[in-house]
Amino acid sequence: MTKAYVFAAGPLLWVSVIVFAAGCLLRLGRLAWLARKKDRPVYAYMSAHYALRSIGRWLVPMGTESMRKHPVTTVVSFAFHAAVVLVPLFLFAHVLLFYEAFGISWWTLPEEAAYAGTLVVLAGLVYFFARRLIRPEVRYLSGPADFALLVLVALPFATGLWAFHHGPGVRVVMLLHVLSGEALLAAIPFTKLSHMFLFPFLRGYMGSEFGSVRHARDW
Amino acid sequence: MKPIRAKTILGAALVAVLALVSLTPAWGRDQAPPPVVSDSAFDHHRRRAAPFAHDEHNDLAAIEDCALCHHVVENGRVKEDEDSVGMECSECHGSGLPLIAAYHGRCKECHQETGLGPILCATCHTVPR
Numbered sequence: 149m150t151k152a153y154v155f156a157a158g159p160l161l162w163v164s165v166i167v168f169a170a171g172c173l174l175r176l177g178r179l180a181w182l183a184r185k186k187d188r189p190v191y192a193y194m195s196a197h198y199a200l201r202s203i204g205r206w207l208v209p210m211g212t213e214s215m216r217k218h219p220v221t222t223v224v225s226f227a228f229h230a231a232v233v234l235v236p237l238f239l240f241a242h243v244l245l246f247y248e249a250f251g252i253s254w255w256t257l258p259e260e261a262a263y264a265g266t267l268v269v270l271a272g273l274v275y276f277f278a279r280r281l282i283r284p285e286v287r288y289l290s291g292p293a294d295f296a297l298l299v300l301v302a303l304p305f306a307t308g309l310w311a312f313h314h315g316p317g318v319r320v321v322m323l324l325h326v327l328s329g330e331a332l333l334a335a336i337p338f339t340k341l342s343h344m345f346l347f348p349f350l351r352g353y354m355g356s357e358f359g360s361v362r363h364a365r366d367w
Numbered sequence: 368m369k370p371i372r373a374k375t376i377l378g379a380a381l382v383a384v385l386a387l388v389s390l391t392p393a394w395g396r397d398q399a400p401p402p403v404v405s406d407s408a409f410d411h412h413r414r415r416a417a418p419f420a421h422d423e424h425n426d427l428a429a430i431e432d433c434a435l436c437h438h439v440v441e442n443g444r445v446k447e448d449e450d451s452v453g454m455e456c457s458e459c460h461g462s463g464l465p466l467i468a469a470y471h472g473r474c475k476e477c478h479q480e481t482g483l484g485p486i487l488c489a490t491c492h493t494v495p496r
Contacts, residue, residue: 150482220373240413241488248468259413259496267384274380282371309388311488314495322487 149319156326157245164330171337172345179349195356202355203348205367212367221279228272231265232301236329238262266309273302297339303328404474408457408466414492417474428483436473 183190205211215222236242240256247253257265277298280290307325311318336344343350358366403416425431434450440459451459460469474491478484485491 150479150486153487154479218373220377224377244464244467244471247464248471253464267388270387271377271380271384274383275377278376278380279373282376283373284370312496314489314493318489319487322489 149323153319153323153326156323156330160330161326164334167334168336171334172342175337175342175346176349179346190353190356193356193360194352195360198355198359199348199352200355201359202366203351205365206351214367224272224275227268228276231268231272232305235262235265235269235305263309263312266305269305270302270309273298273305294340297335297341300328300332300335301341304332404470406455406457406466408455408462413496414488415494415496417491418493 209222209226210216210219234257238255238257239262240259243253243256277295280286280294280298304325307321307328310321311325315321332341335341354366358364402418402420404419405416409416430436433452434445437451437454439446439449439451456469457466460466474484475486478486489495
């Protein structure tokens, strides 16, 4: 088990980071090429002003008509996204491992905040899962991959919580924690999770089309 | 059928997660406090200190050289034939992350190199927070 963990937390971690980084660049490059081929005018009317205006507006909670129409989903979504990014990056145990490997460290969350953030992530995922099942307009758009993706996001957080509480089988759970975290990282560029790095482009595209073509706001 | 509202879904999601979590903290509570590695520089414990029975550990690991852990370093080199028994690690290693890393360097790295001891967070810091 120790050997498997050392392999998972060593070479395999590098593989997942490289797949993630290269995958992101590849997706961006492919999209730029596709836009040049199929939607050439995009490059003419893309506007930094309208793009940033739209991105900024959609980053403000309750800043858009759609958010005001769905206040619960908006609150859950903002809390979820804040926690899903902050907890792994600023968890003390993660920063400590990075410090021991590279001698670099940064600010960390108090344990209580990281704990609360983990619960927010898990509750948010249960909410999104139920929402995909129950709301007809969302269910219509949901396939098996969408549900599987929610489970994939839940795994590193659930196993982390489990290990924090020293639940039964903590050795297997920690191995699962590392493996599922790596699977999640590597999956980001190739699944709907790519909205993590594509959202500024989608939002910028919409903002530009609404701003400089239709002369309307897109929120 | 009336569509189920977002608030209802959120309520059910919160109940599900809280129910799961409320069951968990009871694990590992019924252990007597064992001897631990300690240093006065640790004023705020993120994890409970790792249990460590000095003599039993060294018998089992066949460690006879005190300076293997209680080393003396000068100009970046370990000094032969000297040890720092009786000193606190923090006297040289400071506090916070460098001190924690020094402990992990002695314990975890040796365990990893020899393959003979625990290396996961919860397998040394065995008492839950």
